[in-house]
Amino acid sequence: MLDSVFFYFFAGVAILSAALMVTRSNAIHSGILLITTLLATAGIFLQLRADFLFIAQIILYAVGIMVLFLFALVRLRLHVSVGQIKFSRQKYVGSLVALALAFQVGILLWSSRQIPGDGLLIQGAAPAEKLPPNTQELSRILFSGYLLPFEVASVLLLVSMIGAVLMVRRRSASE
């Protein structure tokens, strides 16, 4: 019961702030609303008993990336883009195509619950108190089966850091 109250609250917050994010004209407001959406999704992760992802989502997205975005917005002189036209020319066609996609996937999800016994309404998940400690379980899997992807991800982060520093650096006068 409490589970579903949690879910619907966070789902409502997420969808509402996502919709507002796409429609606000001020990019700073969009950034703040994106933080709200990501925090609401973190709440849903917690409701799904994914404790580690809950913390990682808050630290990485809601703090790290948003500071980055807001910094970029301020640095790129936001007032230049305020007051210009918000949507591009293909807005009606684009929205129509996206909504058609939503309709198709929705129909697909809806019809798949008709499959007896194998549909979407899987209820057999283990009760929450039977689950192993989430962070412990996650690290056990990460450092046994997924060790190579873990190392590759660290290389990816290093490369992106170097790339970002190189691209943002000002050209010196001698070049």
Add this chain to the structure above:
Amino acid sequence: MMPVGHYLFLSLALFIIGTIGVITRRNVIVVLMSIELILNAVNLNLVAFSRVFGDASGQIFALFILLVAVAEAIIGLAILIAFFRNRETLQTDEMDLLKW
């Protein structure tokens, strides 16, 4: 545990809102934010199914998607800052160097 279909529909809604943002907005930074929203919707699916099947591998995949999203945001913003320095614009329809 809620029926997993509810999570799928929530994820679908977030995905579509993100897609609309990517297609229709003119400000490139908001387009990048919408991409983050799309990746987040995918994560929601992975975590929901990981809970349903009692297998934490889904959460590992969500973690890697998180990492790739971080790298993408860093590189994207760096490209935008370098682009803004050259062209003084952040509007998608003014980025037409490859058009003829």
